[in-house]
Amino acid sequence: MVPADIAVTGLGLVTPAGPTPEANWSALCRGRSLAAADPELAGLPVDFSCRVPPFDIEAELGRGRTRRLDRFSHLALAAARRAVADAGLDARTWDGERVGVVLGVGSNSLHTYVKEFCHLGAGTPDRVSPLALPRSVPNMAAGEVAIDLAAGGPNFTTSSACASGATALGVARDLLRSGACDIVLAGGSESARSRMTATCFHRMRALSRRRDRPAEASRPFDADRDGFVLGEGAAVLVLERYAGARARGVRPRALLRGYGATSDAHHPVAPRPDGGGAARALTAALRDxxxxxxxxxxxxxxxxxxxxxxxxxxxxxxxVFGGDPPPVTAPKSVIGHALGAAGAIEAAYTVLSLEHQLIPPTANFRFQDGDHKLDIVAGVPRRVTMTAAITCSFGFGGQNAVLLFTAP
Structure with missing residues (x-):
């Protein structure tokens, strides 16, 4: 253990699997998809998603703030508050100028823009809300978290499509290594359940069309896969230098030891078929x-x-791993794809796997096709002995981000 090691000391999760790490872990280990018909998408060719279960956001944030903010900011604030509490920290007493916030968001909020564009289309621009921009631009999740928790250090948003949340954690790690911060709240937040988002991905043929059996729709690595299921959620991890965590008497949940980021430099939406860019990110994280x-x-x-x-x-x-890669799981089979938040949510899941020494199963997996055979965990969780695990995140534009965690 060296002072430069970066400790994960708190987790905050708000996902379709629940509002706590415990609820998320339980749902993952059951290995059943949470996809269901979504009233917000009714009438569209793909009308199902994975939704965050209802919780009293007004009681948590207050009525005024709840009405002022979009859903992705609601989720970010809830996750950040939970993460800080889990880390045993108190925003009323910390040195806020040494606390940074880095959150990944894949896009601005189409929930708000669709509604406001309707006013323009109807020739009534005076009905466009003056809050349309400040409630929906991508950086507002990080900005609102900083306001809420008096975090006056570096504050910004990473936007690398579906790798955004993982990129945020990598950047946060670098802020800590550089000495710019003592604590960083890092993660991602997104609600992909807008009618425009669903329509766009459907038109790209990226979504599963199993509307008659939504719980069987998401099938990562299965020979019969036909696309992903929209999701939503947020995850925030509290990161601090290992020495600082130990100085305040905290045993880290895990250590963030490696980060690798590359570009496919290949195609706007399709990955490099040979996996070359992703493999370089994996190798970079291992080397780091x-x-x-x-x-x-x-x-x-x-x-x-x-x-x-x-x-x-x-x-x-x-x-990277040859013909005998480590056991693989794919949580999007259970909670859907939260786009810019996915990398952060799955980083938290990787930490939980290390803590429990258990790998949750991939839902709906039956058999593989193609030349690349992976050891997919399916059916029931698999007990393992491990000291290190990685989580992979890839996005449009050829964005690749890989994080490596170890047991503390």
Missing amino acids: AGCGPADIGHVNAHGTATRQGDAAEAAALTR
Whole structure:
């Protein structure tokens, strides 16, 4: 253990699997999809999603703030508050100027813009809300978290499509290593359940069309996969230097030891078929952590259940780990795809896997196709002994981000 090691001391999760790490872990280990018909998407060709269960956000944030903010900011604030409490920290007493916030958000809020554009289309611009911009631009989740928790350090948003949440954690780690902050609240937030988002992804043929069996729709790495299921959620991890955490008497949940980021430089939406860019990110994360492929006991895969995406990821894992890669799980099969928040949510899940020494199953997985055979955990959780695990996140534009966590 060296002072530069970055400790994860708190987790905050608000996802379709629940509002706590315990609820999320329980749902993951059951290995059943949470997809269901979504009234907000009624009448569209794809009318189902994975939704965050109802919780009293007004009681948590107050009526005024709740009405002023969009859903992705609601989720971010709830997750950040939970993470700070889990870390044993108190925003009323910390040195806020040494606390940073870095959150990943994949896009601005289409929930708000669709409504406001309707006013313009109807020729009534005077009905456009003056809050339309400040409630919906991507950086407002991080900004609102900083306001709420008096975090006066560096504050910004990473936007690398579906890798955004993972990128945020990598950037936060660098802020701590550089000495710019003592604590960083890092993660991601997104609600992908807008009618425009659903329509756009449907038109791209990226979504599963199993509207008659939504709970069987998301099938990462399965031969019969046909696309992902929209989701939503937020995850915030409290990161601090290991020495600082120990000085205040806290045992970290895990250590963030490695980060690798690359670009496919290939295509706007399709991954490089040979997995070359993703493989370079995996190798960079291993090198950064001082680990070899044999040290990794578990892979939390990006696993969107798209034909091209899963094939490219399998190719990347085979490139790096050879013919016997570590056991793989794909949580999007359970909670859907939260886009910009997915990487942060799955980073939290990787921490929980290390804590429990258990790998949750991939829902709806039956058998693989193609030349790249992975060890997909399915059916029931798998008990393992591991000291290190990685989580992969990839996005439009060829964005690749890989995080490596170790037990403390």
